[in-house]
Amino acid sequence: MNKPTTLSPAHATLESIATPALVVDGRTLERNIERMAETARRAGRALRPHAKTHKSKEIAALQLRAGAVGIACATVSEAEALAAAGVTGLLITSPAVGADRLGRIVKLNREADVTIVADHMQQVAQALALLQPGDPPLRMVVDVDVGQARTGVSDLAAGMSLAKTIAGNGQLRFAGIQGYAGHIQHIVDAAERKSAAAKASAVLQTFATALQAQDLQPGLISGSGTGTHGYDLAGPYTELQVGSYVFMDADYARVVDERGDPPPFSSSLFVLATVVSVNRPGEVTVDAGTKALATNGPPPCVILGAPPGSTYKFAGDEHGIIGIPPGAQAPGLGERLLIGATHCDPTVNLHSTFHVIRDDGVEKWAILGRY
């Protein structure tokens, strides 16, 4: 990583935490939040950071305090949990279908400041069928497929028709467009990532121009991610839905810019683990496995408490193997290590609690809206 972390497994407060546990370096977290806020501020773009990464009302509050206009959510459960904590400016970024999910959204919209996305006329019709007279209008954004091929309209005519239907109904408000290019955030090569980001921007710009030509002003043009946010400032985005920058991980650590520099954020998310077996030369076993660290990412690029050059490999549900470089002193039985996150979002989702370490102690923050 580009910046040394301030956290050490010898930190006194870590001793009181049962392992494996999710640990956040509070100072690094706040520095990451401030750095992204500053980037958006200077570029004149709004920030609506994504809560799918952290699922935390405390981190959402830090982001809002740093100037974010609201918080993006992947699920209704995340939005419900954050709304209950008083978070405003919620944007649910996945299209919602069915009376159950849309019913929860209509209910949430009576009490909270929420916007949803749609990519199909049927979703709009289902929402209208659930809205009662006297309900506040439901704000809707048209989700555009900018190349990820996951959700969104891919066809300009379909998108225009959806926007017109939304704008033409008094119970709805047309709030703009969204285009999330999740497929390109982790492209390691800078030139390739930049070119892919420009392509996604061009798709969004086409939709925006067509809407404007029909007097359908897209108030929000929402999208972007940690990997492309620098390049996306050249695009039409009015706001950035960046998520991972708060924690970073082994996946993002290799996503470098043209100069070969990693993103200007540092690792703040770790799994605290204990060495539980030491019977083999050159390696020790820790109590953090596939139930503590997400498997869909590269191996951890930071292991604090083990000699430099140590490696981690998964060894089942509850164990991992720390490989020790030849000649280095292996950590002893019972010693603790801080293992950098593999892939931050799904690693967070494996835990109920953040243990946030600051100079003056540890705070526990709940991880909300897990299944």
Add this chain to the structure above:
Amino acid sequence: MNKPTTLSPAHATLESIATPALVVDGRTLERNIERMAETARRAGRALRPHAKTHKSKEIAALQLRAGAVGIACATVSEAEALAAAGVTGLLITSPAVGADRLGRIVKLNREADVTIVADHMQQVAQALALLQPGDPPLRMVVDVDVGQARTGVSDLAAGMSLAKTIAGNGQLRFAGIQGYAGHIQHIVDAAERKSAAAKASAVLQTFATALQAQDLQPGLISGSGTGTHGYDLAGPYTELQVGSYVFMDADYARVVDERGDPPPFSSSLFVLATVVSVNRPGEVTVDAGTKALATNGPPPCVILGAPPGSTYKFAGDEHGIIGIPPGAQAPGLGERLLIGATHCDPTVNLHSTFHVIRDDGVEKWAILGRY
């Protein structure tokens, strides 16, 4: 899979469940439990099924009712949760280190029927330092590394010394040996898996023989798993710690026997998902991604509700893409699918609740001891 599942996404009770959700086919679950119990019974071996798979007191109760002598646990949290539910015969299969974890075990041992494993003298010394006069003796099994290179003593002399220390202390009871060959459970080729199982058995047999020669009777010789249990009946095991057989998954579906037949258990674990986006030809998007299905396994081999030959691929935290074979009718927006588990243990761990479907409705069972 070898047996058609009895479950259908058209099952009336599934309509009431918010997606994504973990669903268990109750009838198949019970048939799997009975089948493994019968195998052990016929072979004259005890069954101590592993709760790391299900983390459920209800499933543990079904296993005990079918004749299991107890339940194996990977973590102290699992053992505490099952003990609180009245489960007896608990074996914690990971070596425990440190005053915190061993302190919880010593406390648990005052109220519950628990056995632990050790692979290092320091663990024994730490446990002894925590035991109070008047505490019931703590039963300890020596964990043997049978080739997985994760935990366990690899050296016969070290194992003998550990067993002697345990047996020689009035506050402890030497209960036997454990050797878990997790590394060979998923070997697809039957002959290769059989040969690997024989090697693991031989290591355990060597330890057992040496202990017996010193009048240290290993009451328990515990180990095995779903992939090798048939071959392990030729080994020295007094009991089988099988876990995955209750649910099966895409990983185990390809682990065939010499005749090319899959294990005699059927898929009972599914993620219920809703089609949320249908804008691309040949595929639809569902609301189950890396936070609903474990990523460390092959793609699901069963997708109920989609045309035969449909495929699943991950598309981020909250989404997956169902590929539809050419010419087949894609499921519509809002339709529900049952997606077979990729890797059962870590998939279970992503959810708080099993929705167990039976002819007469749905029951909710809590998933216990998650981080």
